[in-house]
Amino acid sequence: MNDTYDDNLFEQSLRSSLDDLADGAPSNVDGGRVVAALRRRTARRVVLGSSSALMSAIVLCIAAWPILLHLRQPPRPSRVVRVAVVREPSILHDSPAKVASTLQDIGIVGSLSLNVPDVPQPPLPEPVAFDASLKLDWQQGLLDNPLLVGVISMETRNDYQSP
């Protein structure tokens, strides 16, 4: 009897606690964004509207750009590690393959392998200007890099269209 009572109390408490825990979930998946993602997916080969993938691509691009420009040759393994460090979970959230795919989809690079800790293979990506704008309030310092061309608004990043 006591066991059953305890079980019931535990289940009741668990329901309430899980509900509280789930409050940490984001709440910006809505019809407009999903239909926009569907339209882009069916219309052309572009980003599916994954906000974290695009943010990851931007941050990685900013971090890797000076390395790629200065080297003009296949990076050494030590350089690759620098890129890997930028990909810490607290900053980026996507697999290298997804980030590479996103970079290519938005036209920033032509070809880039990011299978950390593997060495990226040539050909090195050519810088390509992109015409959106970027607003990264949470890492404003990154914008000081003059090589960064444009800005993608945080609010409209899911609606960004491939050039």
Next chain:
Amino acid sequence: MTSLAIHLPLPDDAPPRAGSAAADVRPNRRTDDASLLADLRRRDRRALASVADRFGPTLTRVAYLHLGDAHAAEDAAQDALLAAWDAARRTSETTVLRPWLLGILLNVCRKHHRTMTRRRRREQVAHDLNAGCRPDASLTPQLDRREQLALALRELDEPMRAVVILRFAQDMSVAETAQALGLLEGTVKSRCHTALRRMRQSLCNTDPTAP
């Protein structure tokens, strides 16, 4: 183990919280859901938008509980809705929208979880190579109760975690849970029983008064 389902009355002037289990079980929802699913089968994009508006919060909450990562949860919810669009034509009149959607979501979550696990393993290797040291265990902060619960949930095997989330975070019946996961009801009950025992054990080890 006796299960205790708690259904609080929902007054008209107090709408349920978006994404909570109660938000999706209003009486007239079932007919709405059936017509939404029929529209999805007819490839109506407005139906997809309506499904996303109605179930988006639920999907992200379930994905968040399953994956423990807000960004991944957002991606998983959106991927699940797009997968639902693709899979809608394979549904029938007997398909029930909510368990069907949650089943798709949990499949997507499993895929994300595998990807996240592989990525973390790679990043740990890269981090260790770069830093040349491992984190000092003594610096690990004390977990609060929410974190303890999240940890206990993550420690469950994936099939058990899915059952716990659907049964207790979404208040789904054993039959609905079985439908969503493609399992027998008996399997749902036994997984639930084992999962609760393990969670209880895990939580009592860290905090006797938890959850």
